[in-house]
Amino acid sequence: MQDVTNDATVALITESAESELSSAIETTSSVRVRTIPPDQALESLRADAAADERPSVVVLESDRPATIRSVLDRVQSVLQTVPVVVAPPEGSERAATAALRAGASEYLAADDPGSKADRIVDTIASPSIDKSAAYHRILANELPDEAFVIGEDGTYFESKVRPDSAALYSTPQDELVGQTFASVFPEDVAARLQSALERAIETDSIQSIEYGADTTEGRRRFEARIVPVEGRIQGQRAVVWLARDITERAERERRLQSRRDQLETVNRINQVVRQVIETLVEAPTQEAIERKVCEQLVESELYCGAWIAERTGEGELSYRTGDGAAQRYLEAVESCDPEDQRPAQRAVTTGEIQRIDDVSGDESIPEAIREAARADGIDAAVVVPISHGGTIYGVLAVVADRNDTFSESEVSGFQLLGETTGFTISAVKNRQLLFSDTVLELEFRVDDGDTFTFYLSTEYDCTVSLEWAGSTADGRIFQYVTVDGVDGETVLEEAENHDTIEECRLIYDGTDSCTLEIRMAESGVRTLAHHGATIRDVVVEDGSASVLVEVPRDADVREVAEALKFVYENTELEARREVDHPVRTAAERRDDVLDQLTDRQLSTLRLAYYSGFFDWPRESTGEEIAEAMDVSPPTMHQHLRKGLKTVLGEFFEESGGTL
Structure with a gap:
């Protein structure tokens, strides 16, 4: 700090009644300080000038750009030769530019x-x-990462860079002086920067611009505020160019936008799933469902192509339908050998989604498809199994021209889409059969199967008949079979040692016949059911099975045959017949049941139903119903069980063995 005369004074313009700055000035020097409110500054300083008692310096203590501009303009109108210092309590880039423009x-x-x-x-x-030097001090005192004074022709007059940022620059800051935008930046960037500079000068307003620059640490992102300077510097209009390195901020914003895009993508996928479910009500065929899925994915504008292939009986894939702008890619997929579709084959084999981040560079994809992908600008793809209840109907493949497309959350959405599409296909197939007046009856012969029933018929020369088969909600497969020609204990012992049986329970055991409940790891019964077939009869003798099923009249018989052949290799279609289903009203069906019930059975069922015997907890006990009937409890239960068996038998037997 330099020495000053004892008569030096400071006019401190401040809104603070007890300014710490005022106390600091008086403590560190002999300078006298006079505080003035901003709204009284002009009147007070004008009086000082009239009395020839000008202060040694005027200090403005404010962070508000508007206050800085207005006060400095009034002060300089009456005290042209007195230095004016802006000393904001907090300080900011906006305050610095306001001080610079106001001539501090x-x-x-x-x-x-x-x-x-x-x-x-x-x-x-x-x-x-010295006005020409004022901006130097201001730049040095309120400097962002970099600051420059630049003439209207784009020439650097002055360069100031923070020490921790200077190492980034491939051109030292002192060598920038005298250069132009055109000599420092690529042509397109230089043109943008020059345009922003000219706009700031022409409009006499602060302009903002973001731009990239190559540094010693690679490409960095900067944000600049361009502040016009009053007067001329080296004969030109000029600006102060205040720039900050916003690379980290830009990266955070990019990641945030990416997360938003991913969320939007997942929402769109969920919307497609909902649309597919709605399609179930309207779509009459599997083809309509598949076409709709592809169309909706492409219409979302997230993907440039989608296609579906079905799984054949030989385990291969056959192209069914596709949609999208990537026509060369879709044509290449349709004409490609199915055996070369390795990602799709893996999806079928493993039941898991396959994600390809670089389609054109993935060597597991045929060259013809990779070449078409390059031509259509495809970057990424995902292959989704279409499955339901353990049955894989085929795959859905979706491609995009963005390499950041298929995130984990998006893949989860596609998994749901694959499962929903599989469920929809299965539902349509079964609905077609349910409402058909005329059905196709297909009779298959299966030889040398490797499941337990084939082994049993060969080893013990017995006959195995299917009573009922189906799966539980969690996908477990159950079959109820009757075995003629061997006792139950022998069958149980053999079942424990056969790898296709997970559980086996004896229901009925006779001298040379038995009925069993079998839980199997895999079965052609479930495969047929998921392809819209109702199983009417299955009999296994001497290592061969006769399988009788019904399918809708317009069903794809080849598809059903190949589905069964995928489970049992030696499968032949031996007969195909059209069968009329008698149409019965609900009243006719009820009358048929009533005709089969005795009076005692019907009375027992009615009393049990209306007295709350079937409620939980029960409203009436078996003893109370027996007393009302004037029979013993065992007799009541005998009538009840026989009546229920008649009703349920009519329902299950009429509906087929896989209801």
Whole structure:
């Protein structure tokens, strides 16, 4: 701090009644401080000028750009030769640019009051008000990552860079002076920067712009505020170019936008899933469902192509339908040998989604498809199994022209889409059969199967008949079979040692016949059911099975045959017949049941039903119903069981063995 005369004074314009800066100035020097409210500054300083008692320096303590501009304009109108210092309590880039544009002699960035006081006293000791040098001090005091004074033709007049940022620049800051935008940046970037500079000068307003620049640490992102300077520098209109390195902020914003895009993508996938479910009500065929799925995915504008292939009896894939702008790619897929579709084959074999991040560079994809993908600008793909209840109907493949497309959350959405599409296909197939007046009856012969029933018929020369087969909600397969020609204990012992049986329970055991409940790991019964077939009869003798099923009249018989052949290799279709289903009303069906019930059975069922015997908890006990009937409890239960068996038998037997 330099020495000053004892009669030096500071006019401190501040809104604070007890300014720490005022106390610091008086503590560190002999300078007298007079505080003035901003709204009284002009009147007070004009009186000082009239009395020839001008202050040594005027200090404005404010962070508000508008206050800085208005106060400095009024002060300089009456005290042209007195230095004006802006000393904001907090400091900001906006305050610095306002001070620069208003012609401040000095700008003191946020600092402790003592340091500010020292610099104010130095200003009194060296009261230079050279306007051409004012911006130098302001740039040095409130500097972002980089700051420049640039002429209207794009020439660098001055360069100031923070020490921790200087190492980034491939051109040293002192060598920038004299260069132009065109010599520092690529042509397109230089043109954008020059346009922003000219706009700031023409409109006399602060402009903002973001741009990239190559540095010693690679490509960085900058944000600049362009502040027009009053007057001319080296004969030109000029601007102060205040720039900050926003690379980290831009990356955070990019990641945030990416997460938003992913969320939007997942929402769109969920919307497609909902549309597919709605399609179940309207779509009459599997073909309509598959076509709709592909169309909706492409219409979402997230993907440039989608196609579906079905799984054949030989385990291969056959192209069914596709949609999208990537026509060359779709044509290449349709004409490709199915055996070369390795990602799709893996999806079928494993039942898991396959994600390809670089379609054109993945060597597991045929060259013809990769070449078409390059031509259509395809970057990424996902292959989704279409499955339901353990049956894989085929695959859905979706491609996109963005390499950041298929995130984990998006893949989860596609998994749901694959399962929903599989469920929809299965439902349509079964609905077609349910409402058909005329059905196709197909009779298959299966030889040398490797499941337990084939082994049993060969080893013990017995006959195995299917009573019922189906799966539970969690996908477990159950079959109820009757075995003629061997006792139950022998069958149980053999079942424990056969790898196709998970569980086996004896229901009925006779001398040379038995009935069993079998839980199997895999079965052609479930495969047929998921392809819209109702099993009417299955009999296994001498290692061969006769399988009788019904399918809708317009069903794809080849598809059903190949599905069964995929489970049992030696499968032949021996007969195909059209069969009329008698149409019965609900009243006719009820009358048929009533005709089969005795009076006692019907009375027992009615009493049990209306007295709450079937409720939980029960409203009436078996003893109370027996008393009302004037029979013994065992007799009541005998009538009840026989009546229920008649009703349920009519329902299950009429509906087929896989209901």
